[in-house]
Amino acid sequence: MALPGARARGWAAAAKAAQRRHRAEGAGGQPSAAPRSQRAALYVHWPYCEKRCSYCNFNKYIPRGVEEATVRSCLVTEARTLLRLSGVRWVESVFFGGGTPSLASPHTVAAVLEAVAQATHLPADTEVTLEANPTSVPGSRLAAFGKAGVNRLSIGLQSLDDAELQLLGRMHSARDALQTLAEARRLFPGRVSVDLMLGLPGQQVGLWLGQLQELLRHCDDHISLYQLSLERGTALFTQVQRGALLAPDPELAAEMYQEGRTVLREAGFRQYEVSNFTRNGALSTHNWTYWQCGQYLGVGPGAHGRFTPHGAGSHTREARIQTLEPDNWMKEVKLFGHGTRKRVPLGELEQLEEVLAMGLRTDVGVTHQHWQQFESQLTLWDVFGANKEVKELLEQGLLLLDHRGLRCSWEGLAVLDSVLLTLLPRLQEAWQQRNPSPVPGG
Template sequence: MIPSTTRLLLSSARKLCGAVKMRSLHTRNTEEAAVYVHWPYCEKRCTYCNFNKYIQRSDNEDAIRACLLKEASTLIQLSQVRSISSVYFGGGTPNLASPHTIGAILEVISQNALLQQDAEVTLEVNPASIQNSKLHLFREVGVNRVSVGVQSFDDSELLFLGRTHTACDALHTVEEACRLFPGSTSVDIMFGLPGQSMESWQSTLKTLLAICDDHVSLYQLTIERGTALFKQLQRGQFSPPDEELTAHMYNFARRTLCDASFHHYEVSNFARNGALSRHNLSYWLGKQYIGIGPGAHGRFVARATGGTQREARIQTLEPDPWMREVIQHGHGTRKVVEQNDLEILSEMLVFGLRTDTGITHEAWQQLSPSISLKHFFDASHELKMLQKLELVLLDESGLRCSWKGLAVLDSLLVPLLSQLQYAWNQMEKEGSPKDTT
């Protein structure tokens, strides 16, 4: 899940890059990719949700399964990757799909590329009554990690969010997941809810730590235009969350989780005992990934057609048009854009700085041999000030956010992206950079 502010910054970065003519990408490893599979259906739409979700008809799982299988085969063959490092079933509510559908998708992925022996296979799960749980069946078809969308352990908060489960359902689901997937169960929890007090947040964290496994994702509620919550806010039915209190909740949660031996390895993610999300690290480290299903995004080199540059791909949003396109063309790709080096550097900044390790000098220079990170900062008073304030750290290992910098990352990205655009324009005026690889 990418926070909305980060998505907006990425969109702005792409617009900045669009008018600049670039040299070709220094191709990195194109032999391996992660796979994201989007299941677009939910039982209902939550009040805060602006994702690509729909209410499923009762008669179309066979049809969408056939199309997911066909598109997976087509796109993996197009990429000509030899191995798949991870598969992530997101949504929507992918645990509404039958285990047969999940298993069939994993089988067709394995038929078209090597699904690595230790590949991470994650299924997003919404809590359900214990009678409706199919977790053991998903494990039997190849799922080895689950991400449980708890969001809250407070029934009044769950009602406000429009969730279909209760706090009791959440507790039962997490307990069962931890039993079936020990060391590989992640829990999503939300903070910054209207009316949420520091006391209730502390209680939520206490409950979480009593039952969670080795991975936790914290997400701040964002009220998006077009959602039910946005309309309620416009009508004055509740007051927006206090920004200072929300920041305090985030920092308190960080300290609490770290005190419980969790490693804060990404802005929103915490892991202990080495249980980092390998699939999400593929995004943050700029690796290839293939997006399958309605509205899915991908980043890979289409080697089957002679491609040498990485392409940003977006699949058709709505399930029915997407299925028609898959039946006709083998895939439902609606938009393909070749990414130039400036776009990839922008994504490296946006995603790499989300992690505690940040961006190494080697990774940066692979795409930007003429603009070192040190030169990049020395040329900007504003960026030097970020260093002076100890919001970002630049040393022999590379560039990364400090502890306090991670808490205000989105505000830091604005000057960083602007300086990147300026530095690249200056470099273009002086002549195309020489390829040093």
């Protein structure tokens, strides 16, 4: 079997070959040469974990044994198939998520990247992110992933309190987390993101802020703050339902979030999205594609995607979901080249709702230029400029509508859900006025 370093060199060789091919086809080999319809991010789902955490309802499985060569082959096949169906010629980022993709072999990561580079243009400096848990990535393994082509890590740290980690069902300790973080920063300086959860049962604001301050002494330039969401079917949900645990206090969680974002702002972090904070420009290129409603392909069991299948002759963007269960997914990939289980065409109004809801999650919001890429007739001024309820949000300082576009203020980002409750109905009204339904029997 080839070493990960050899695989990475294979990716580099394939990338150079793609550049030569693009130049020969008159594409010029430059990112700007690929139109928006031919560019996409790529998400690759590794569905396996060592155990299921008490709060997790993601599509993940605890296997007795994984035939990784088969899984790897199917991931490569599906990536090639979806790239062909989508007509994508330029992959802007790759994200290996899960599950716990750091349990996969670096060979699997390298094989997928090499296949993508052979099928389309994947520049050598493309952001390639791997999700990792502290217990699954000793330093030597992190280095091997780096040689395979990974250049950014997202570490599921979640807490720096051992009792909270045990409550969450995590397998690592706070000490493990900090050791992994230090090694990750050594290998991937400036490109390590960490997750910290808030709103756990019994969690106190002051103690949680102490964790955040401690993390700031060790972290890199990207932090994500996520509020615990109790999902039906999880162990934590059952414990709360039975009264074995106190239900999380939403007011305390809101206070943690507000205090936490203030601490991060004072530490020089930019809140570029509702849950994500960066300094020194270290934002997630991959996630930015989601928030800007760019195309993305989902590869692997249960992966989601949003793209227009130009290669199949379609002109309508689709929401796609791959088959959830890994064994069934692999059977379908072997038979059909991909395991797409569900395809939902997205109407014009649905796309505009996504552009609005996703764009307003960011501090940039929805610019006029971005809006016009999806809606050429109704401007943001047309939709929101004269509405009384929107004017109230503007006067309250929660929303801004100006020459740049529509965006939330720093205060507005904290209450985005309530802002959208005003904006989405207004968008629906404006769109229906422009596209009146035919009168039945008329």
